[in-house]
Each structure stands twice: as C-alpha cells, then as structure tokens.
Amino acid sequence: MSDRIRVGVLPAPSRIEWIIEQFADLAVAIDRDGRVLGLSVSPESPYLGCLDHWIGRDFREFLTEDSRSKFEDRIATVLADPDAVVRPMELNHVDNANWEFPIRYTIHDAGEDYGILLLGRDMQPFADIQQRLVREQLARERDAERFRGVETRYRVVFDASETPMAMVEPDTGRALDLNRAAMQLLSVKTDNLSANAFAQCFEGRRKGEFGEALRAAAAADDAQGVTAVLRRTGGEVRLCPEFFRASGEVALLCRMMPVTDEDQSGREFQNALAQLYESTSDAIVLTDAKGAVREANEGFLRLTDAAQLRDVQGRPLADFLARGAVDMKLIFEQLDKTGRLRGYAAQVESVVGMRATVDISAARLTGRADRQIGFILREASATQAISVAEAGATMSEEAMTNVMDLVGTASLKELVGATTDVVEKLCIETAVRLTDNNRVAAAEMLGLSRQSLYVKLRKYGLLDSASEAGGDE
Structure with a gap:
C-alpha cells in the first residue's frame, strides 16, 4: 500500500498501512477533486480483482449513476466541515467490464496535504444473501399462488360434483372434507362433522367396526363397497371407498350413492346369478x-x-x-x-x-x-346316444359309440385298417356333422387333405348332401 497511499508524517507508516489493510476490504485515497491517488485491496477480497487502472482517474468514473449523486453529497459535507460526522455510504462500483459490486465506505479527511481517505467494506456477500433471500421469497410467493390456484380448482371441482363424496382419515375415522352433495345427503355441515367420527352419520355403526369395513372395501378387488343407513333420513346408501396418498399421508375418498329400488333388484339379481x-x-x-x-x-x-x-x-x-x-x-x-x-x-x-x-x-x-x-x-347322455344311433343305423349302439370315441384321436387310415368301409363312412358323416359341414375343419379332424375328403365324399355319395347342407366353409 505504501506505493499508492501516502501517509505523510503519520508515525509508523508501515503499521498504519497494516491496520488499514486489516480494517478495509478496499481503501482508496482521493484528492479534493475526486482524483484517485492510491488504493489497496485486502488479500481477503481477491475477487475484487486488480484496480490499478483507477489511479490517476476520477473516482466518479467507477460509480453507477445513482451512486455518484450520493458520493457528491457526502464529499461536499466533508469538504465544508472536516469535523462533521458523516454517516457511512454504500456505493455501487462499475469497472470497464461493467462489473458491479457494492462497497460500504467511511469517509476520513486527512487534511490539505493528504486528501480524503475512503475505507470500504465489501458488501457483495451481503448482497448475494439478500438476492438469494429475495429469490426465495419470490419463489415462495409463486408456490403459494400456485397452491392457492390448485386449492381453488380442487374446491370448485369437488363441490361442483353431483356425486356425494367424503374424505375420511382411515385410522381415526374422522371426516376430513365433504363436498356440497355429501352435506346435503348427510344433512350435516363440515364444521359440525370435522370433530366427530364419520360413523356417527349412519345408523347402528360403531367407529371401529365402520372404519375397518371401509378399509377392507377399499383394499378389495371388487367394487361392492359398504352399505349403510343414514341416521337423519333413514335412507340407504352405498359407500365406495378408495385409498389415496397426499403429502405422505393416506386417506380414504368415499363416494356415496343412494340405493334405489332398481339398485336393490340389481343386487338381488347378481346374488341370484352368483348362487x-x-x-x-x-x-x-x-x-x-x-x-x-x-x-x-x-x-x-x-x-x-x-x-x-x-x-x-x-x-x-x-x-x-x-x-x-x-x-x-x-x-x-x-x-x-x-x-x-x-x-x-x-x-x-x-x-x-x-x-x-x-x-x-x-x-x-x-x-x-x-x-x-x-x-x-x-x-x-340319452340325447347324444339317440343322435349317434341315427347317424349310423347299420351298427350297434355300442359299436357306434366306440367309433365316435375314436374320431379325432387317430388318423382315418388307422381307423379304416381296423374297421370296414361302413366305419369310414360313419366317421366322415360324424366329422362333417360335428364341424357343421366345415370341410376344411372336417379334413383336419380326420387327418386328411381337403382333396382326399372330397374323393371320399363322392365315394359314399355324401357330396351332394354336404353341399346342400352348408357349402365349402
């Protein structure tokens, strides 16, 4: 600092310079016209960079426009009365690279021979904290605004729904929220219900038993729900609960649908079908x-x-x-x-x-x-036996049943090798009948090609009757 700020006749100049360096992040000596005579940057603030280009130039050149007027007012006060107490001033500096940084200065008049000494404390860390706080505050306000928007949309949709719905806490059975349709159905208000168990809205329902029934219905794969009778009106409703998680906590959304005579008959019909x-x-x-x-x-x-x-x-x-x-x-x-x-x-x-x-x-x-x-x-049993007997009257009922048992389990060649042409004809007739005259399927069932099946249909005089019955499908 000794080559930039001249301390003149002050005793122990090296000691004074050390004190200034320890006290100030940035020390600037200017003359009464504002020209920079010397400066010193504390080793603790290296990010301020090299400011040697300030020396010999007007200090005002390195101030932002709003800081210049503030600097002029304080310097004028010091020059008019050197003994006046001047409050510290915070100036925003700008260098040739348009880099701004705030410095809080105290002003000290060193006399006619030594000019004015500005001892500055770097305010950039505080400015960073302030900016971060401002950003966080703005982010909180945006989140709060977004939350209010979501809450508003939720409330509008929830209340506008024609389906009565209630949000219930699974462990305590307390109703967390009701929409307008649910309040009308239960003939209650949310304020009256929030401190009480949801089970009190229904006849003959105990808190523990009712909560367990709701949890079981929500966990079940079917949608049968829980049937209950309203305490105030005596009407029957069916509650269909579903689990959902919000903010890490599990709750139940219960849809309540009045049970009509139609629903009752529908349930009875379903029970009858199940039986x-x-x-x-x-x-x-x-x-x-x-x-x-x-x-x-x-x-x-x-x-x-x-x-x-x-x-x-x-x-x-x-x-x-x-x-x-x-x-x-x-x-x-x-x-x-x-x-x-x-x-x-x-x-x-x-x-x-x-x-x-x-x-x-x-x-x-x-x-x-x-x-x-x-x-x-x-x-x-009997119907099938009569049908089989009609399909092959030339064979006994037992033989015909045995032949039909073999159709589809072996190829036609093996069947014919063990029986007679009558069996072959019976097998073809049976296959055509079983497949509803689908010759492709009948050929596959008998293990024949389609052409071979046509040959055998002609052989036994079955082609005309088969064509009349259903064609080639």
Missing part, C-alpha cells in the same frame, strides 16, 4: 381370449374330477377335451363369426382319464378389456 353359478349341476367355465381357464364352478370341478380350483386354473381348456386343439379351433372359429356357440358335441377327459360326452355352449363376454369367454358344458 346359480355355484350350485348348478352344469359346468361353467370362464377363460381368457386364448382359452386358458380363469374361473370355474363346482360343476366343472366334478366333471373333470379336480379337487380344487387351482388344479384347473391357468390351464388351457383344450387339456380337458378329448379332441383338444381341434375342438377349441372349431369353437373359436364359430365365436369369431357370430360371437356365440351352442350345441357343440365334444368329450371331456378328466384328470384321471375318465371321459364324458357334453354339449358345449359358449359366448364372448363383451364390454371387458380382457375379452373373456364363457363356456357352459352340459352332460349329454
């Missing part, structure tokens, strides 16, 4: 679009000699049919055409190898994303 599904002697099976068993009733378990549902669940239904993939292909072709099938004759093979003749009805269940298929399998 029919479980108790009927006919086998009922639900499969996915590929034919894998999803659900089956007790009748199907008895028919297949399966001990429990998991023994058949997930397996292809074709595994339980004697002709397997051939039967399923024919069934799927018919379902693709009309969406339903009835009276398809097939044989079911149980898990222990026993066989039973059944009539199969099937339909695609519309309106489901997984495209399930429903099957009803009914054992056909």
